[in-house]
Amino acid sequence: MWVQIAILVASYILQRALAPKPKQPKATAFADIDFPLCKEGEEITAVFGQKWTKSWMVLTVGNYRTKPIRVKGSKK
Template sequence: MWLYVFTLVLSVVLSIAMRPRPQSQKPPALADFSVPTAEEGREAMVIFGEVWVDDPNVLAYGDLRTTPIKAKGGK
Protein backbone atom coordinates (compact mmCIF):
# COMPACT_ATOMS: atom_id res chain seq x y z
CA MET A 1 0.00 0.00 0.00
CA TRP A 2 2.79 2.46 0.85
CA LEU A 3 4.32 1.82 -2.55
CA TYR A 4 1.09 3.04 -4.21
CA VAL A 5 0.97 6.16 -2.03
CA PHE A 6 4.61 6.93 -2.80
CA THR A 7 4.00 6.40 -6.53
CA LEU A 8 0.97 8.71 -6.43
CA VAL A 9 2.84 11.47 -4.63
CA LEU A 10 5.83 11.11 -6.94
CA SER A 11 3.67 11.29 -10.06
CA VAL A 12 1.85 14.40 -8.80
CA VAL A 13 5.15 16.14 -8.00
CA LEU A 14 6.60 15.22 -11.40
CA SER A 15 3.52 16.36 -13.30
CA ILE A 16 3.55 19.73 -11.52
CA ALA A 17 7.28 20.17 -12.09
CA MET A 18 7.16 19.27 -15.79
CA ARG A 19 4.01 21.10 -16.87
CA PRO A 20 4.51 23.76 -19.57
CA ARG A 21 4.88 27.30 -18.29
CA PRO A 22 2.51 29.86 -19.84
CA GLN A 23 4.28 32.53 -21.86
CA SER A 24 3.74 36.06 -20.68
CA GLN A 25 1.64 38.02 -23.16
CA LYS A 26 1.27 41.73 -23.48
CA PRO A 27 -2.25 43.04 -22.94
CA PRO A 28 -4.13 43.82 -26.14
CA ALA A 29 -3.86 47.40 -27.35
CA LEU A 30 -6.63 49.50 -28.83
CA ALA A 31 -5.16 48.97 -32.31
CA ASP A 32 -5.77 45.22 -31.97
CA PHE A 33 -9.55 45.69 -32.02
CA SER A 34 -11.81 46.62 -34.90
CA VAL A 35 -14.49 48.85 -33.42
CA PRO A 36 -17.03 51.11 -35.13
CA THR A 37 -16.09 54.77 -35.45
CA ALA A 38 -18.24 57.86 -35.09
CA GLU A 39 -16.73 60.52 -37.31
CA GLU A 40 -18.62 63.60 -38.37
CA GLY A 41 -18.58 64.27 -42.10
CA ARG A 42 -17.72 60.70 -43.05
CA GLU A 43 -19.75 59.27 -45.92
CA ALA A 44 -22.54 56.86 -45.02
CA MET A 45 -22.39 53.58 -46.91
CA VAL A 46 -25.47 52.36 -48.74
CA ILE A 47 -25.55 48.57 -48.67
CA PHE A 48 -27.90 46.28 -50.59
CA GLY A 49 -28.10 42.63 -49.53
CA GLU A 50 -25.70 40.89 -47.18
CA VAL A 51 -22.13 42.13 -47.10
CA TRP A 52 -19.31 42.16 -44.54
CA VAL A 53 -18.31 45.68 -43.49
CA ASP A 54 -14.74 45.97 -42.22
CA ASP A 55 -14.89 49.61 -41.15
CA PRO A 56 -18.38 50.56 -39.93
CA ASN A 57 -19.35 54.11 -38.97
CA VAL A 58 -21.92 54.67 -36.21
CA LEU A 59 -24.61 56.99 -37.54
CA ALA A 60 -26.90 57.12 -34.51
CA TYR A 61 -27.29 55.56 -31.11
CA GLY A 62 -29.52 56.23 -28.18
CA ASP A 63 -31.46 54.98 -25.18
CA LEU A 64 -28.60 55.89 -22.88
CA ARG A 65 -29.47 56.13 -19.19
CA THR A 66 -28.08 58.78 -16.92
CA THR A 67 -30.00 57.69 -13.82
CA PRO A 68 -29.17 54.55 -11.86
CA ILE A 69 -31.57 51.62 -11.98
CA LYS A 70 -33.24 51.14 -8.61
CA ALA A 71 -34.73 47.93 -7.30
CA LYS A 72 -38.47 47.92 -6.77
CA GLY A 73 -39.74 47.26 -3.30
CA GLY A 74 -36.87 47.00 -0.80
CA LYS A 75 -34.63 49.66 0.63
Protein backbone atom coordinates (compact mmCIF):
# COMPACT_ATOMS: atom_id res chain seq x y z
CA MET A 1 0.00 0.00 0.00
CA TRP A 2 2.85 2.43 0.81
CA VAL A 3 4.42 1.73 -2.56
CA GLN A 4 1.21 2.78 -4.33
CA ILE A 5 1.03 6.02 -2.34
CA ALA A 6 4.70 6.75 -3.13
CA ILE A 7 4.05 6.15 -6.85
CA LEU A 8 0.99 8.42 -6.69
CA VAL A 9 2.96 11.22 -5.02
CA ALA A 10 5.89 10.82 -7.44
CA SER A 11 3.60 10.92 -10.47
CA TYR A 12 1.89 14.06 -9.12
CA ILE A 13 5.24 15.80 -8.61
CA LEU A 14 6.39 14.83 -12.13
CA GLN A 15 3.13 16.02 -13.62
CA ARG A 16 3.43 19.45 -11.93
CA ALA A 17 7.11 19.78 -12.85
CA LEU A 18 6.69 18.89 -16.54
CA ALA A 19 3.45 20.77 -17.20
CA PRO A 20 3.77 23.72 -19.64
CA LYS A 21 3.70 27.11 -17.94
CA PRO A 22 1.00 29.48 -19.26
CA LYS A 23 2.21 32.83 -20.60
CA GLN A 24 1.02 36.07 -19.02
CA PRO A 25 -1.56 37.83 -21.20
CA LYS A 26 -0.50 41.08 -22.84
CA ALA A 27 -2.12 44.19 -21.37
CA THR A 28 -4.71 45.89 -23.55
CA ALA A 29 -3.43 49.04 -25.20
CA PHE A 30 -5.66 52.05 -25.75
CA ALA A 31 -5.29 51.66 -29.53
CA ASP A 32 -6.63 48.09 -29.36
CA ILE A 33 -10.08 49.21 -28.19
CA ASP A 34 -12.45 50.01 -31.05
CA PHE A 35 -14.64 52.97 -30.06
CA PRO A 36 -17.32 54.24 -32.44
CA LEU A 37 -16.24 57.87 -32.88
CA CYS A 38 -17.99 60.71 -34.68
CA LYS A 39 -16.76 61.92 -38.07
CA GLU A 40 -15.55 65.44 -38.65
CA GLY A 41 -18.45 67.77 -39.38
CA GLU A 42 -21.07 65.35 -38.05
CA GLU A 43 -23.72 66.75 -35.74
CA ILE A 44 -23.14 65.95 -32.07
CA THR A 45 -26.19 65.72 -29.85
CA ALA A 46 -26.35 65.50 -26.08
CA VAL A 47 -29.07 63.23 -24.71
CA PHE A 48 -29.99 63.42 -21.04
CA GLY A 49 -31.86 60.34 -19.88
CA GLN A 50 -32.77 57.39 -22.10
CA LYS A 51 -33.55 57.59 -25.80
CA TRP A 52 -33.27 55.27 -28.79
CA THR A 53 -31.12 56.63 -31.62
CA LYS A 54 -30.20 55.29 -35.04
CA SER A 55 -26.48 55.52 -34.35
CA TRP A 56 -24.35 56.23 -31.33
CA MET A 57 -20.83 57.38 -30.69
CA VAL A 58 -18.33 57.87 -27.90
CA LEU A 59 -17.46 61.51 -27.26
CA THR A 60 -14.96 60.97 -24.46
CA VAL A 61 -13.15 58.10 -22.83
CA GLY A 62 -11.95 58.70 -19.32
CA ASN A 63 -10.13 57.04 -16.46
CA TYR A 64 -8.15 54.65 -18.64
CA ARG A 65 -5.56 52.89 -16.47
CA THR A 66 -2.38 51.31 -17.68
CA LYS A 67 -1.23 49.91 -14.32
CA PRO A 68 -2.90 46.96 -12.60
CA ILE A 69 -4.97 47.65 -9.51
CA ARG A 70 -3.38 46.06 -6.47
CA VAL A 71 -5.20 45.82 -3.17
CA LYS A 72 -3.39 44.55 -0.08
CA GLY A 73 -6.55 44.12 1.95
CA SER A 74 -9.37 45.97 3.55
CA LYS A 75 -8.49 48.86 5.82
CA LYS A 76 -10.63 50.07 8.65
